[in-house]
Amino acid sequence: MDYLMEGTSFSVLLLGLITGIAFGLAIYKAGASQYDKILGMLRLKDFAILKFMLTTIIVAGIGVHVLFGMDMIDLSLKPVWIWAQLLGGIIFGVGFALLGYCPGTGVIAAGEGKKDAAFGIVGGLVGAGIFAHFWPALSASIIEPGNIGTVTLSSALGVPIGIELYL
Amino acid sequence: MFKNKMPYIWGVLMGLVVVFAFATARPVGTATVYEKVTGHILQFFSPEYVRTTEHYFASAAPVAEWETMFVIGLFLAGLIARYLLGGRAQQNYIPQMWAQRFGTSRVRRYAASFFAGVLLLFGARLANGCTSGNFISGGSQLALSAYIFGIGMFASGIVTAVLLYRSRRVA
Numbered sequence: 001m002d003y004l005m006e007g008t009s010f011s012v013l014l015l016g017l018i019t020g021i022a023f024g025l026a027i028y029k030a031g032a033s034q035y036d037k038i039l040g041m042l043r044l045k046d047f048a049i050l051k052f053m054l055t056t057i058i059v060a061g062i063g064v065h066v067l068f069g070m071d072m073i074d075l076s077l078k079p080v081w082i083w084a085q086l087l088g089g090i091i092f093g094v095g096f097a098l099l100g101y102c103p104g105t106g107v108i109a110a111g112e113g114k115k116d117a118a119f120g121i122v123g124g125l126v127g128a129g130i131f132a133h134f135w136p137a138l139s140a141s142i143i144e145p146g147n148i149g150t151v152t153l154s155s156a157l158g159v160p161i162g163i164e165l166y167l
Numbered sequence: 168m169f170k171n172k173m174p175y176i177w178g179v180l181m182g183l184v185v186v187f188a189f190a191t192a193r194p195v196g197t198a199t200v201y202e203k204v205t206g207h208i209l210q211f212f213s214p215e216y217v218r219t220t221e222h223y224f225a226s227a228a229p230v231a232e233w234e235t236m237f238v239i240g241l242f243l244a245g246l247i248a249r250y251l252l253g254g255r256a257q258q259n260y261i262p263q264m265w266a267q268r269f270g271t272s273r274v275r276r277y278a279a280s281f282f283a284g285v286l287l288l289f290g291a292r293l294a295n296g297c298t299s300g301n302f303i304s305g306g307s308q309l310a311l312s313a314y315i316f317g318i319g320m321f322a323s324g325i326v327t328a329v330l331l332y333r334s335r336r337v338a
Contacts, residue, residue, distance in 0.1 A: 008231050008232045008233065012192060012232075012233055013231060013232075013233065013236045014236075015191050015192050015233065015236075016192065016232075016233035016234065016235070016236030016237045016240065017236040017237070017239060017240045017243070018240065019184060019187060019188045019191070019192070019195065019237055019240060020236060020237035020238060020239060020240015020241045020243070020244065021240040021241075021243050021244045021247070022184045022187075022240075022244075023181065023184050023185075023188075023195060023237070023240070023241065023244070023299075024240060024241040024242075024243070024244020024245060024247075024248075025244045025247065025248070026177050026180050026181040026184060027181070027241075027244070028244060028245065028248045028252070028254060029173075029177050030173070030174055030177035030178070030181070033245070033248075034262075035262030035264065035265060036262055036263055036264045039262075039264050039265075039328055039332075040264075042321075042324045042325050042327070042328035042329075043325075043328045043329060043332055044325065044329075048171065048173075048174045049174070051174040051175060051178065052174040052175075052177055052178045052181070053178070053298075053302075053303070054178070055174065055175050055177075055178025055179060055181075055182065056178045056179075056181040056182045056185065056303060056307075057182070057302075057303060057306040057307050058178075058182065059178065059179050059181075059182025059183065059185075059186075060181075060182040060183075060185035060186055060189075060303065060304075060306075060307035061182075061306070061307040061308070061309065062182075063182065063183065063185070063186030063189075063307075064185075064186060064189055064307050064308055067186065067189065067190055072190065073189050073190055075308050076189075076193060076194050076304070076308070077305070077308055077310045077312070078295050078296060078300075078301065078305055078310060078312045078313075079295075079312065080310075080311045080312045080315065081294070081295060081312070082315060084293050084294060084295070085293075085294045085295065085301075085312055085315040085316045085319065086315055086316075086318070086319045087290075087293060087294075087319070088289075088290045088291065088292070088293030088294025088295070088316065088319065089290065089294050089315065089316040089317065089318065089319020089320040089322075089323070090290070090319040090320070090322070090323040091286050091289060091290030091293065091323075092286070092287055092290030092291050092294060092297070092316075092319070092320050092323075092324075093290075093319060093320040093321065093322065093323030093324035093325075093326075093327060094283075094286050094290075094323050094324070094327045095283040095284065095285070095286030095287030095288075095289075095290060096283075096287060096320065096324045096327075097323075097324045097325075097327035097328040097331060098279055098280075098282070098283035098286070098327065098331070099279075099280055099283035099284060099287055100262060100265070102197075102287065102297055102298040102299075103197045103198050103201060103287060103288060103291055103297040103298070103299075104197040104238075104241055104297065104298060104299045105298075106284070106287075107197070107238055107241040107242050107245065108241050108242070108244055108245040108248070109245060109256075110242065110245060111241070111242040111243065111244060111245015111246045111247075111248065111249060112245045112246075112248050112249045112254050112255065112256050113245075113249050113255055113256040113260065114256045114260045115256075115259070115260060115273075115277065116260065116261065116262070116276050116277060116280040117280070119277040119278075119280040119281045119284065120280040120281065120283060120284035120287065121201075121284060122281060122284065123280065123281035123282060123283060123284020123285040123286075123287070123288070124201050124284040124285070124287055124288035125201055125204055125205045125208070125284075125288070126205070126281075126284070126285050126288075127201075127284060127285035127286060127287060127288035127289035127290075127292070128198070128201040128202040128204075128205045128288040128289070128291075128292055129202070129205040129209065130285070130289055131202070131222070131288070131289050131292035131293060132202055132205070132206070132220055132222040132223050132292070133220060135220075135221060135222040136221060138293065142293070143293075150310070150312075151310070151311040151312075152308065152309045152310055152311060153309040153310075153311060153314070154309055156311060
């Protein structure tokens with residue numbers, strides 16, 4: 001039980017919980033925890049969820065860059081793994097179209113009482129376990145050969161961070 | 168395009184939640200938690216396997232941390248929707264569009280969901296993040312990783328969805 005109390009303070013845990021509830025309610029209200037809405041987007045018939053997602057990224061992008069410019073936050077960039085991110089995205093997309101939830105929205109949908117989402121979560125636990133089991137081989141064959149470190153669009157375009165928002 | 172404003176309004180609020188997470192803790196993310204939960208379940212059966220499988224718990228404290236609480240918060244949001252906002256899914260819920268195309272067999276839907284979940288999280292872990300951790304958190308930081316993942320995810324998602332629904336007309 002020692003790891004239960006390890007490291008993270010209660011206030012940080014509470015912040016995580018509150019952020020999760022707020023994030024989950026926004027997703028629920030936008031309809032992104034509905035299979036029919038997600039498939040409507042992927043079948044190119046109903047773009048409500050796409051509008052929701054892109055608005056989120058634009059607003060968050062502006063906020064994050066403003067706070068970064070004011071030295072109030074650090075960026076937390078994931079390295080670019082060209083092949084793993086492309087292949088992972090493709091495998092993810094097949095699962096996404098079949099399930100109609102992503103790993104986060106599936107948890108919300110399960111909370112709403114949608115049993116298909118709960119089966120998706122159990123499958124997800126298995127999928128994560130398969131990944132962990134084969135991680136050494138995947139790392140050597142797919143991940144590391146495409147690892148080019150952290151790259152942002154602004155660094156790739158050679159403009160200072162913050163500027164690209166005004167272009 | 169702007170007739171129904173709700174997706175934009177909820178998108179603005181969600182964007183502010185993402186910024187809040189950055190300002191108070193760390194970028195939002197979900198997929199890693201699945202791996203940690205699997206690690207804990209396996210630890211119950213074989214601590215030896217989990218210890219020798221390098222990737223479990225590699226990056227952070229296993230249980231009580233921000234991201235785990237974030238995912239519990241997502242589940243609570245679903246419960247709030249169900250009991251307080253009238254969002255309760257009916258007993259033996261099958262998505263309407265799925266039922267029109269593939270019928271109302273629960274076994275079929277649940278089996279497909281399980282299989283899809285395996286692909287979903289295997290793909291997310293391989294790509295080092297899912298829709299929230301990679302696409303939204305990364306995309307808002309203009310991280311190239313997010314856009315590579317996003318292109319793969321939408322391309323294959325659209326192709327799969329169109330193929331799944333191609334042979335019959337579904338409203």
